Amino acid sequence: MKLVDRIKQFFVQIGELSYFAGRFFKEVFTPPFEFRELLRQCYQMGNRSLVLVGVTGFIIGLVMTLQSRPTLIQFGAVSWMPNMTGISIVREIGPVITALICAGRIASGIGAELGSMRVTEQIDAMEVSGTNPFKYLVVTRILATTLMLPLLVVFGDLIALYGSALVENLKGDVSFQLYFNIVFDALGFGDIIPATIKSFFFGFVIGLVGCYKGYYSKKGTAGVGVAANSAVVMASLLVFVVDFIAVFVSDIFYEL
Amino acid sequence: MTDERITYKNKNAESESDTTEERKTVIRIRDVRKSFGDNHVLNGFHMELHEGENLVVMGRSGSGKSVMIKCLVGLMAPDSGYIEVMGKEIATLNRQTLDELRSDIGFLFQGSALYDSMTVRENIEFPMRRHKEKLGAVSDTTTLVMEALENVGLGHTLDLMPAELSGGMQRRIALARTLILKPKIILYDEPTSGLDPITAKEIIELMRSIQIKYNTSSLIITHDVDCARVISERMILLVDGINYAEGTYAELSASTDPKVEAFFKK
Numbered sequence: 001m002k003l004v005d006r007i008k009q010f011f012v013q014i015g016e017l018s019y020f021a022g023r024f025f026k027e028v029f030t031p032p033f034e035f036r037e038l039l040r041q042c043y044q045m046g047n048r049s050l051v052l053v054g055v056t057g058f059i060i061g062l063v064m065t066l067q068s069r070p071t072l073i074q075f076g077a078v079s080w081m082p083n084m085t086g087i088s089i090v091r092e093i094g095p096v097i098t099a100l101i102c103a104g105r106i107a108s109g110i111g112a113e114l115g116s117m118r119v120t121e122q123i124d125a126m127e128v129s130g131t132n133p134f135k136y137l138v139v140t141r142i143l144a145t146t147l148m149l150p151l152l153v154v155f156g157d158l159i160a161l162y163g164s165a166l167v168e169n170l171k172g173d174v175s176f177q178l179y180f181n182i183v184f185d186a187l188g189f190g191d192i193i194p195a196t197i198k199s200f201f202f203g204f205v206i207g208l209v210g211c212y213k214g215y216y217s218k219k220g221t222a223g224v225g226v227a228a229n230s231a232v233v234m235a236s237l238l239v240f241v242v243d244f245i246a247v248f249v250s251d252i253f254y255e256l
Numbered sequence: 257m258t259d260e261r262i263t264y265k266n267k268n269a270e271s272e273s274d275t276t277e278e279r280k281t282v283i284r285i286r287d288v289r290k291s292f293g294d295n296h297v298l299n300g301f302h303m304e305l306h307e308g309e310n311l312v313v314m315g316r317s318g319s320g321k322s323v324m325i326k327c328l329v330g331l332m333a334p335d336s337g338y339i340e341v342m343g344k345e346i347a348t349l350n351r352q353t354l355d356e357l358r359s360d361i362g363f364l365f366q367g368s369a370l371y372d373s374m375t376v377r378e379n380i381e382f383p384m385r386r387h388k389e390k391l392g393a394v395s396d397t398t399t400l401v402m403e404a405l406e407n408v409g410l411g412h413t414l415d416l417m418p419a420e421l422s423g424g425m426q427r428r429i430a431l432a433r434t435l436i437l438k439p440k441i442i443l444y445d446e447p448t449s450g451l452d453p454i455t456a457k458e459i460i461e462l463m464r465s466i467q468i469k470y471n472t473s474s475l476i477i478t479h480d481v482d483c484a485r486v487i488s489e490r491m492i493l494l495v496d497g498i499n500y501a502e503g504t505y506a507e508l509s510a511s512t513d514p515k516v517e518a519f520f521k522k
Contacts, residue, residue: 032386116372124331125369129433130355130386 020212041144057156061163085164086183094157099202103235107210111231114214115224142207149203194250209235262501279306288337299497312476312484315494321477359387362434362442368426370418404432424455444476
């Protein structure tokens with residue numbers, strides 16, 4: 001494909017994604033509301049991601065502390081370890097890593113599920129039976145990811161901090177209580193609020209991209225794979241774009 | 257284009273027409289056209305389905321049969337033309353009215369289209385979510401679900417997942433789901449495709465028994481000649497996007513027109 005066509009296609013996709021987001025905001029406030037399906041999706045996306053987010057968070061906390069420790073010792077600043085890990089995990093690493101894991105697990109799952117539903121005419125069957133498939137499938141999934149991601153981020157942050165505290169406890173004789181006291185003293189609203197707000201946006205883009213790719217999946221069963229794959233790529237990319245914007249905006253309010 | 261159309265009207269057909277004219281028309285399609293880029297799928301298609309009638313529309317793969325049936329229920333919009341179902345023009349209906357109308361139309365999809373993540377019970381209950389008023393004061397849906405399942409001879413599958421069923425069973429469950437709202441019209445999109453001849457025959461028998469039991473009007477889209485022979489009262493051959501030939505199975509199978517003959521050659 002020519003470069004011009006690729007650029008054109010990129011902007012077409014951005015336009016379609018914006019229209020899809022607009023339709024979401026229109027449908028989300030109009031009845032009937034699919035509460036039961038929303039709860040089911042929250043369970044599917046939240047509860048079933050806990051182990052993955054927890055294990056990843058634990059390893060990140062562990063590795064980050066192990067890697068930083070020699071350098072901080074060299075500069076005689078090892079006592080700053082809880083402050084450094086606490087702030088970096090809560091502000092940046094926790095939300096971004098959790099969002100990337102969810103982009104891989106949830107966006108691809110949604111893309112593949114909706115894609116196969118499109119290919120096997122299940123979405124058409126839903127439409128014919130009088131249920132609005134956009135409301136039932138798309139709105140519930142985007143809402144679920146938007147609501148669940150901040151909770152997963154909080155969970156991931158806590159486990160990552162625990163991993164970091166474990167290393168400090170084993171290598172530096174710092175008690176868990178002291179470690180967490182220092183971390184929570186170091187953290188301010190300027191660290192927690194922007195990170196929490198951007199987590200909602202991460203969840204929104206992950207759900208949006210997964211649904212968009214799956215809902216408009218084409219070209220038969222091969223299209224399902226393409227939908228799942230491109231959902232992960234696009235969602236991961238957008239997580240970084242949203243992160244950049246979030247850091248830029250929070251810098252205005254909190255002077256990071 | 258119009259000159260090319262063949263309508264068979266021998267003595268039998270005329271007497272057939274007399275009876276169908278007395279019946280109310282439930283679906284009326286006039287000059288429907290639909291294109292996908294340069295691919296002109298429907299080029300002025302006409303059709304009428306009467307109350308209690310079994311009409312088969314036959315055509316080759318890619319001839320626009322499925323497109324036509326999707327236009328009928330508002331899943332696709334035609335480029336031009338007029339589509340009326342039970343006295344209501346589809347193009348003028350808002351979402352709510354269209355959904356109400358859809359509760360009177362059953363649609364059996366080609367691949368059954370059962371919801372993978374739901375059990376058989378949930379699949380059959382699904383259409384009832386939005387049309388509870390049509391079923392009256394029903395507090396226990398299990399009786400209705402069981403009745404629908406018994407109609408298709410699969411009462412024991414209530415809590416199974418679609419993946420645990422064979423192709424023929426899935427088609428029967430899809431038919432049960434279609435029947436749950438007691439539709440007045442049933443649209444069958446390739447009801448026997450992908451099934452072995454014995455299962456296909458069972459599905460055809462099931463369609464006939466449903467038609468007799470509920471007095472539904474049926475529009476059957478197929479390229480299966482055996483299915484058309486057994487079930488059709490009247491047939492339309494869809495060729496080059498138009499209703500090329502129209503008549504009973506006997507009339508069309510005896511035709512000497514090369515395009516019509518091609519369908520019936522063994």
